[in-house]
Amino acid sequence: MDLSINEDQTQVLDAIDGLTRPYASVPVHDVAFALTSDELDAEIAMSGFYDVLAIEELGAVTAAMVVEKLGRLPFALEAGASSLVRPLVDAELPRPWCLVEEGNLDAPVRFLKPGATVLVVGASGVRSFTATAEHVRDAGDEVLFAYPMAYLAGLPDGMTSHDVPVATVLAAWRTAAAAEAAGLLAGALASVVTYVSERKQFGRPLATFQALRHRLAEAQVLVNGVYWLALKAAGTGDAGDAAMALLHAQDAAKRVNYDFHQMLGAMGMTLEHPLHLWTYRLKALSAELGGRGEQGLAAAAALWG
Amino acid sequence: MDFTWNEEQRAFRDKLVAFLDKTLPEDWEEFSKHGPASPALTAYAAQFCREIAGEGMLFPHWPKEHGGEGLSPWHQQILAEVMWEVGEPRGGQYMNVNWIGPTLMAYGTEAQKAKYLPQIARGEMLWCQGFSEPNSGSDLASLRTRAELVDGQYRINGQKIWTSYAGLADTCFLLTRTSDDRKKGITILLVPMDTPGITVRQIPSLIGEGDIHEVFFDDVMVPLSARFGEEGQAWEIISYSLKNERLGIPRYQLARAALDRAVNTLKTRSRFQREAVRIEAARCAALTEAARIACYAIVQKRVDGLAVGPEASSARFAVVQAERAVCEFVAEFLPEALAGGSAFLQMHHQRGIVAGIASGAAEIQLNIIASDVLELPREPR
Numbered sequence A: 001m002d003l004s005i006n007e008d009q010t011q012v013l014d015a016i017d018g019l020t021r022p023y024a025s026v027p028v029h030d031v032a033f034a035l036t037s038d039e040l041d042a043e044i045a046m047s048g049f050y051d052v053l054a055i056e057e058l059g060a061v062t063a064a065m066v067v068e069k070l071g072r073l074p075f076a077l078e079a080g081a082s083s084l085v086r087p088l089v090d091a092e093l094p095r096p097w098c099l100v101e102e103g104n105l106d107a108p109v110r111f112l113k114p115g116a117t118v119l120v121v122g123a124s125g126v127r128s129f130t131a132t133a134e135h136v137r138d139a140g141d142e143v144l145f146a147y148p149m150a151y152l153a154g155l156p157d158g159m160t161s162h163d164v165p166v167a168t169v170l171a172a173w174r175t176a177a178a179a180e181a182a183g184l185l186a187g188a189l190a191s192v193v194t195y196v197s198e199r200k201q202f203g204r205p206l207a208t209f210q211a212l213r214h215r216l217a218e219a220q221v222l223v224n225g226v227y228w229l230a231l232k233a234a235g236t237g238d239a240g241d242a243a244m245a246l247l248h249a250q251d252a253a254k255r256v257n258y259d260f261h262q263m264l265g266a267m268g269m270t271l272e273h274p275l276h277l278w279t280y281r282l283k284a285l286s287a288e289l290g291g292r293g294e295q296g297l298a299a300a301a302a303l304w305g
Numbered sequence B: 001m002d003f004t005w006n007e008e009q010r011a012f013r014d015k016l017v018a019f020l021d022k023t024l025p026e027d028w029e030e031f032s033k034h035g036p037a038s039p040a041l042t043a044y045a046a047q048f049c050r051e052i053a054g055e056g057m058l059f060p061h062w063p064k065e066h067g068g069e070g071l072s073p074w075h076q077q078i079l080a081e082v083m084w085e086v087g088e089p090r091g092g093q094y095m096n097v098n099w100i101g102p103t104l105m106a107y108g109t110e111a112q113k114a115k116y117l118p119q120i121a122r123g124e125m126l127w128c129q130g131f132s133e134p135n136s137g138s139d140l141a142s143l144r145t146r147a148e149l150v151d152g153q154y155r156i157n158g159q160k161i162w163t164s165y166a167g168l169a170d171t172c173f174l175l176t177r178t179s180d181d182r183k184k185g186i187t188i189l190l191v192p193m194d195t196p197g198i199t200v201r202q203i204p205s206l207i208g209e210g211d212i213h214e215v216f217f218d219d220v221m222v223p224l225s226a227r228f229g230e231e232g233q234a235w236e237i238i239s240y241s242l243k244n245e246r247l248g249i250p251r252y253q254l255a256r257a258a259l260d261r262a263v264n265t266l267k268t269r270s271r272f273q274r275e276a277v278r279i280e281a282a283r284c285a286a287l288t289e290a291a292r293i294a295c296y297a298i299v300q301k302r303v304d305g306l307a308v309g310p311e312a313s314s315a316r317f318a319v320v321q322a323e324r325a326v327c328e329f330v331a332e333f334l335p336e337a338l339a340g341g342s343a344f345l346q347m348h349h350q351r352g353i354v355a356g357i358a359s360g361a362a363e364i365q366l367n368i369i370a371s372d373v374l375e376l377p378r379e380p381r
């Protein structure tokens, strides 16, 4: 057992901090449901931060740390699938990567656009194709999630089959979603903590009301738990660990999502405050792979048969 | 006890539903996605309210002397449920008929009643409620927008925020400070929104277009006759208004309709067999029905002519729990509904998330439950 962050990992995380500093806050006039930046994505890709899994000294745990770290940014980046799933399947296929359940093709797909790699996972195995315009149906401009999203208009006849077990991909997918959720939760929590510490009512900071303090403290416990379970799942590659990590992440998201907005009062209903950039991504992740119930079943099956 | 509507109540409900069927445009669901205070919906609401007023159903609970039918609070609840269930085609008018009108009846001068009540009754007026300020939300009594008497007129300076409907309203029910006494220094002014010196800025929000605003008052002058009640009487009057409208809007009804809709969609997509989904749906239903019955218990008190106390806060929080659960259910199990897939569920989601904040934050309700229902000792100050 060794839970310390090693020097290589510290270097990676520090480098990401440096690179993303200009993107740590939201452009003042950019009020929208989802915030994206192609330049930021390109810089991270070019610096190789989506590729740390394959580097021997770094590996999957570092990849999960990267995904978590990037999740804290207000910008939505396709980091999870690229960092934790792509290297197991075919690192040469183009980004962004979109993960799709074969049995649930109705769902909106994060980051789907022409040129994306779509990985279809399910009873027929692990297959992929590169999306073109005909595979993508626009979701319109009223998507209530803070990710760019689109629908699959259909699957092409010829998809590339990959020789990797479905269970392996599912575990990596769950780990990626959990790591991303850990970052989103941390980003959202930090944003609420700042607000309630500064905002005063009844002559005192909101943060001095125990009614809010305990809920925020409890949120900290959940966020910390999700962080470690995600790293552990990345480290072990175990199906049960991955299912528990995503279950805990989705549970935590459900617990805090509404509550965080609540603590901001009406300010939490605006697009001017960035909180929704984290919470409305968490909402989307709460539906990932069927939601808490399916994660619970997967975890129980892995743990106790 | 009887947990069903009686024949007369059912007939009243059916009549309203039939009126909606006949009146709402075919694309109403798509249309209702516009925020409740958007220009599109407000324009439609004005037309709708004239029509429903024509049928005598805009305010059947008002006393006969003011043009109503003197029907019971049950009818008021049924009316609100039927409207809210489809996304409130009355727009901002529910505020007029539920509390502004009755408050005018109770505290208005004859001139104010004569000026405003007939317009409200015809469904022709849109009000906004200028209470909250940037530094005075839950702590409303700390508000600072000043009104000073200058040469027989009030001069208003200050800022309001989160004001629903401000962009299109005719008149603002405005709380101002006329002296330093925390609660007794607050005075209500009825201010025409086209008075020079008023600036309105829309706030982009998660809940749809046009709903919330900032309103700035720079040397806005109104005559003495704009004062509503006496100087310093605002707190007493708004306490009365709130009592009149303690329950707020029957959000449980829309939440339940949204839940039923989501379940039906899941069924048609063969996704309602999974136990996890079924159990969660049932949990949501229990929450909406718990909220409904808690609200009904309050309505019963009003029907019986009893004072409504802090238990109204308990009912309101039950509504918050129900709204939250249904919003989360849809996000978790039918995410496509929130990504262009269902105008109705999207409309519900956008409105549902404000349940714990609009018209008083939930924590304040919880404080009332703790102090006045449970009678817990208060926190030392």
Ligand SMILES: Cc1cc2nc3c(=O)[nH]c(=O)nc-3n(C[C@H](O)[C@H](O)[C@H](O)COP(=O)(O)OP(=O)(O)OC[C@H]3O[C@@H](n4cnc5c(N)ncnc54)[C@H](O)[C@@H]3O)c2cc1C
Residues within 6 Å of the ligand: A199, A201, A202, A206, A209, A211, A212, A262, A263, A264, A265, A266, A267, A269, B128, B129, B130, B131, B132, B133, B136, B137, B138, B139, B161, B162, B163, B164, B165, B207, B211, B212, B354, B357, B358, B359, B360, B361, B362, B363, B364, B367
């Ligand atoms: C959609 C919408 C429409 C609105 N329309 C109007 C309108 O038309 N007119 C109008 O005047 N206002 C309107 N409001 C404002 C609304 O009344 C306020 O948002 C509400 O009173 C809360 O104030 P606040 O937003 O400043 O939150 P704050 O008071 O800053 O509260 C933030 C958080 O701190 C908590 N908190 C505050 N005090 C305590 C305490 N003592 N103990 C524990 N927790 C506490 C709150 O419960 C909340 O969770 C609207 C709000 C919304 C969201």
